Amino acid sequence: MIENYLRRHDGVITLAQARRAGISEFAVRRKVRSGRWRRCGSGVYFVDDRPFTAAARVRAAVWGRGPRAVASGLAAAWWLGLMTLEPAAVEVTVPRTASGRGSPGITLRRRDLDEQDVFEDRGLRVTGLALTVLEASARRGGGPKIMDSALQRRVDLADLQRTHVRNRGRYGAAAARRMLQAAAGGARSEAERLVVQLLRTAGISGWHANFTVGPYFVDFAFPAQRVAIEIDGWAFHSDRQAFQNDRSRQNWLALHGWQVLRFTWLDITGHPERVLAAIRAAISVR
Template sequence: MLEDYLRRQDGVVTLAQARRSGLSEDAVRHRIRAGQWRRCGNGVYFADDRPFTSAARIRASVWSRGRLAAASGLAAAWWLGLVSSPPDIVEITVPRNSHGRAAAGTCLRRRDLAEVDVVEHRWLLVTAPALTVIEAAGRNPAIMDTALQHRVELGHLEQAHDRNRGRRGAAASRRLLNAAAGGARSEAERLMLRLLEGAGVTGWQANFAIGGYIVDIAFPAQRVAIEIDGWAFHSDQAAFQNDRVRQNRLALQGWQVLRFTWLDLTQHPERVLAHIRSAVSAR
């Protein structure tokens, strides 16, 4: 039974599980003194005959905070497969009345979660996908767009947000949800215009006609067109195909087309400007 625990739990085991496997507390202490096990927290141990992986680090950190603790934020996003890289700091949500300080490498959020906002995944409590998305998107907005394409519905995100009003980052989540609900294209176009004006970029025209099409922004002298997209999850196959047909026809007329999304403009404005300047100066 002990080996089953260690295998499925990334080498991490609790004192209660060790006891159920037939080990006494003296036997546990012996393993620690012998260097076979490492104490990770109160009643949580790691078997040192295997690598201490990111999964082991997150599991041990969460379990060390008690049976009601749950991984949240980017830690939950990684655990659920919403992002590819584990976070350096493990965010953990614990009940409001819990005590103790955060250990090194962890961040505590004290909040009582609704039952619907917690799930068990791979034998670890984590915030449910909808709550995980709206919390993690505050650090990485692309998570929300990706999740809406494949994993969750906008209505579920709205409900999770409403259940958790007052939490840290709620205002930023509300802005992201509003943008997602509206597709964010019109706001993205306004952002692009402000970005160009603020950077002193000239020679462009908005809503410029080219061969039967209206492009969002054009540099006529250099024949560079800029198209603004909203959120990827709003795009269906037909829209994707139409965009490519349109882009190819513009290219055949000698125009270079740059495409930017709302996320590009809000998260990487300097990179957007650099691409535009490079395209305009090269033609």
């Protein structure tokens, strides 16, 4: 029974779980002394006959903070498959009244979560999908790409907005609010404003915004070099007709001697230096 339990829980077990399985505290201490079990935290152990995986690390960090602890932030995003790269530190949210402090590899957040924002996945308490998306999108190492990807297939914008309102004041709430506003329809116009700011700050001249080329408008154009810049919004907003229209315009421009650069809101907000480098390269060789 114990082996089956350990297999399902990444080799991690608490003292309370061991007792329920018929293993006394004395027997647990003996296993630790012998090196068969490794103590990971207060009342949490890892059976050291298997690899200490990322899942084991997250589980041990959360279970070691008590029964009300919840995996949150990037740890929750990784656990739920919203990102593939495991987080450098495991973020754990605990009630405001919980004792203890963070430790190396564990980031502690204190907040009383609504139960509708918590669920259990594979025996681990994790922030709900909508709250996880909001929090992970606002964390360094996460970013808007998590929200955009989740909106394409796993959560809807209205649910994110309701969850944001219910959890106002949390760490990263302001950044998440800006992303929600952009996702609601302002991403493209905001991206265009940021491109103007980037070009002016970089001292790049010779461009025109909302420029007419034949039967089409392009977001930005360098007429002398015949370089057009097109701004895309969030991927989850795209539909088949918009996709076809964009490709028809791009093909027409290419056939008439224009080079087209396409950037998304995520490119401009997350990698502005790459955007500028691509623009400089394009206008320098035309």
